[in-house]
Amino acid sequence: MAKTFSKDDVASHGKGDSLWIVIDEDVYDVSKFQDEHPGGKKILQRVAGKDASKQFWKYHNEGILKKYKGQLQIGSLDTKKQAEPAPAPAPAPKKAESTPQPQASGDFKPPATAEPQEPYGDLIPFADPSWYQGYSSPYFNETHAALREEVRQWVETEIDPYVTEWDEGKEVPPHIYKQMGERGYLAGLLGVKYPEQHTPFRVQSVSPDRWDLFHEMLLTDELSRAGSGGLVWNLIGGYGIGCPPLVKFGKKALVDRILPDILAGDKRICLAITEPDAGSDVANLGCEAKLSEDGKHYIVNGEKKWITNGIWADYFTTAVRTGPDGMNGLSVLLIERSEGVSTRRMDCQGVLSSGTTYVTFEDVKVPVENLIGKENGGFKVIMTNFNHERIGIVIQCCRFARVCYEESIKYAHKRKTFGKRLIDHPVIRMKLAHMARQIEATYNWLENIIFQCQCMEETEAMLKLGGAIAGLKAQSTQTFEFCAREASQIFGGLSYSRGGQGGKVERLYRDVRAYAIPGGSEEIMLDLSMRQSLRVHGMFGMKI
Ligand code: HEM
16 A cells, blocks of 8 residues: 655655655655756755645646656655546447447448447547547447547556657657557557457457447547657558558468568568659659569569658568559569668658658569569559558547647646736637637548448448548648647747647647658648549539
């Protein structure tokens, strides 16, 4: 049991070499810490022996306590009520016979009645999707609520307190990626039914038969609450786009050989499409793969640029040219790290811990068995993958926009200027309102698109939803950019310097471009959204 102290005990450690302070009825020994306190020693000495909660919350956010609690907390005040132990996330109950439930395939049926879930989280309006706040939703049931709790606990304890350090150090410790595998999360992020046959790992709170695209969305969403594009891209930026083509279009022997280690988090995979001279116009890719004379290998030569996770990757799902110019000469090859493959880290503006990489292939021998899809049929593989990639980007942008909004609204309730809290200034409320309306519009469109994907076969979705997903991608990156900017204005200088209370906003502001450009730039997305939608609706018999 934790130690308890009276107020007098704390007061007797108010000066000299022994400094204790109280924050929210917990007692901290800051004697040794005072010399390294970034805010200065004197400021701690002034509140030593006393309750410093008010001063603490003025200058810090929750992350600081989480990070330093283990090191500095020595107990609690004897007046503090004991908190109930938090229950472990319970596996969601098996599905009831009478309630139609989602399947991760084309037979998804929405529940006949949409019971609201228990309210969850801080209940700040618009800081979480509305179903977190007790509003009804046709898409989310108790399995989603259980997953949300499971992921949130993990992110808040194992990730949140360290994310700034990792971003600055440009790397996330490998054990976090390994946990993604062991917790069954990697297996759940492929945009297909949970691949039970290729992994012994299971998500604790959702059984494989109930796993659907809304679980996948929720997992990415909750990871994004850490407010770091670098973190999310480190964990799923290579895997989430590099692995689905292998699973959907790879030959069985290849998939059986390499997928289990990838799903376990032991091996890493990335997607290598973009080149120094070809990005959104994938039909013009030049990286060349020539069949060897004996027909057993492709010999690959070329360069790939801005490849997320490339420096750590064991496998590269790579777009290569095997035929004539244009989209009908493209293929996709699974290239294993081997002789002739070199990777170097690129220095970028944002997503610092994502490992953006320049890759060179020099006479790399790739067995023909590693062809993903058909020879010269790579364009379809790449296009199918784009929908999944772009939806992932949208989910992240939506949550990052919410993080900017949430941080701002919390800060606006404590920071005072001209004798009033920021939230009491109409100009600040106006900023928050514009953020909220864009976030909600984007998110509700996203839910609808996920629902459509859940109801359609992959090829049908590629065709029918490609335009809308492209438009939504642009909508989400512009929402994210807007919210990062407005949040930065609300935080002022605190979001100009790195770390501290405005740290998440400062970091996300730097991450914005990493979302607005890759996966199809805003300009190309908006144009595609009209071209593709008009084309498809023309096929449906649009009357115009
Ligand atoms: C458990 C006790 C405390 C810990 C672990 C702690 C930790 C930190 C850390 C890590 C920072 C760097 C900025 C950040 O990352 O947020 C910081 C800054 C600061 N701290 Fe503390 N602190 C503690 C208590 C206090 C108290 C009681 C006060 C005031 C009486 C205080 C005043 C400040 C100030 C003024 C700054 C600079 C803020 C800025 O740069 O805007 N700290 N502290």
